[in-house]
Amino acid sequence: MKKEKFTIVTFLCNWCSYEGADRAGSARLNCPANIRVIRVMCSGRVEPQFVIQAFRDGASGVLILGCHPGDCHYKKGNYKARRRIILLKKTLKQFGIEQDRVRLDWVSASEGTRFAKIANEMADTIKQLGPLSELEALN
């Protein structure tokens, strides 16, 4: 079995990005198989702890997608996510985790193409960075 060497844990908000990912499917757009989706109600639900756990459990990248700014189903959850992720990326850097391994972006429910594009870009980025190997700092 061909096994891709890395995984990207992907958090999608229920209202916009999860549907965006579904649209990519309806349009039969290729997405990398190492994108592994976890559905949350809002990108604002994503705790920094989830990201750290994902790396600790073997992920090489974490992708968080929410509604576009101003479109959040819960008004401002995506802004809260943005605040946290900016801070988290700075912290991760101190653990030796490249900032590009975490990406927060916005995909609306109609943007299947955008979802596929971001998913492929993310996979390319992680491919270039290589898998995140044993992380003593986090374990």
Place this chain on the structure above:
Amino acid sequence: MQERIGVFVCKCSTNIGNKIDVDSIVSDVSNIENVVTAKSHNVLCSNEGLEFLMNEIREGNLSRMVIAACTPKMYEQRFMNVCEASGLNPYLFQMTNIREQVAWVTPDKDLATEKAKTLCLAAINRISFQESIEKKEIEVQPDVLVIGGGVAGIEATLTLTSRGRKIILVEEDDDSGTPELKQSAQFRKVYLVEKSPCIAGFSGRFEEVYQTMECAPCMLAPELQEVLQKDNVETLTYSEVEEIVGSFGNFTVKIRRKARYVSEEACIGCNACFEPCPVEVMNQNNLGLSKRKAIYIPYAGALPNVPVIDKENCLHLNGKECNACEQACAFGAINFEDKEQIIERNVGAIILAIGSKLSDPTQYPQFGYGKFDNVLSAIQIERLNATNGPTGGKILLKNGQEPKSIAFIYCVGRKEIGYCSGICCMYMSALAQHVKEKLPDVKIYSFYTDLCLPKKEHQRIFEKVLNKGVEFIRSDGSEYVDSDGKQLIVKYKIESSKKSQLIDMVVLAPPIEPNQDIEKLAKLLEIPLDENGFFSEEHILMKPYAAPLEGVFIAGTCQGPKDIGDSVSQASAAAGKILSKLMLGEKLELEPIVAEIDEEICCGCNICIGLCPFSAINRDSERNIAIIDDTLCRGCGTCVAACPSGATKARNFTLEQISAEIREVAK
């Protein structure tokens, strides 16, 4: 108790079946601890598939279930219904998407199979941490508070009170002991609070309104009478809302009812009290174009037809000796001892319909409003045109003569205020038409920069005005009004060449802006205003009738400028939503996926309070903890992500559940 997990993988015919090796997934997951059944099915969403699931749950005595199929956006609810029907709590079911997000986007079958298997394992990992959630119902108050007695408030009130609910009671006859059926009806009550002494709002002042050119008081009178006569409507005029506490389903409202000094019960509306009153002041309802007494009704025909005594100007109420009105009243309706009252009412929902106002044209000094006589705002000429207005419907200059020429200036202040009010082009056209009918020889010039004629009737009305000889002059928006001492002069530019026109009367169409009360109400309810100061909607396209607070609705021009028809539509929509949510005699079902706080762990840091987009979290200062209002929480989980002590839990999206998923998918 040993968990009994069932895993079902749908082939979706060939959609999943051809792209993913479903059988290998089924055989792999069947070895997992606690998985008692793992099966594939050709089409789970079919009737046959649903029956299959029902049998599996019942016969396998399943305590949890995982389905791998299409996106949960399609059939998750259908599968949850199956769970419910089979006696399994629907929140002990998890669905994972292997069609849209795997089979359809992964051309390589091995990779697709591996990804689908991972997702199934993640769901199985997660399901062990899922908890049953019971739907919660609360008792609600079906009554409604409507703030604002204009056309939107009236429409909402009538819609809300149109039907009651029939109740059949079984009572035993005292003597014979035989059961007897008794019918009665339950009605929803509406409290209609209006700040001014009369209802009908802005619209009631217009002689004729576009698009029908119908007399507004005649059009509104039957509706107003119905509101005033309905048993289940309490109309509180001359009243203002002072306090609102609570949430959707259970608001407590305090209303300040100002002293009217005239008994609404005793007064028959004969108006005999006006004549003897020795005080005369400017009548603001006619925008300073006429005078009124200290005891007055705002305009002839205003409803309720009960006068009010103006406290500031009444001699008696200011310690002087006068009781002229009291002597003139044959019905003993005058009550100088009347006191303002605070009235408390409980309601389940609130409709804000406080209307708007025309902005004061003195803000735009280039038009000479307030400086020159005979420069009028559109509402002033409406009053002149109205038969119940200061001139009895005659369009006259300040000196009492008929104008020979009138300039209508459109888009006054539009640039400054930053939005188009959308209705001025039409009411100015309607006005021009009325003026032409009353004064056929008058010369009318309409100065405009852009015309806004969006509705199906607008073009026709506009063309009619054109055909009546109204001259439309498209200038560049730089008009200003001057005077030569005898006549007014409108100076304007067309393609940078300067022009001027001598004119007898100028009519300005200033922008529609929010009412002064809007900020007070926004503060009381903690709801936002938009950048122009109107109420913000929950969603401008999908929920333009709701404020972003559960149970609070908006209707009419307090949400933004609009005409009567649009106000009525929005009011009906708001009322309709309330009718469908607050059913008479029924409890309110709350959203089950909400956040909860463990009171033992919460340290009262209050971080979550500031984060909640719905103001659903409050501080319990006695216990020094945060508490969540179930009726307001929508379950986004933002507070959960931020809680430093882990006291907050997002139902069905807990830390344990998501961690369990991460453990599997991150591998």
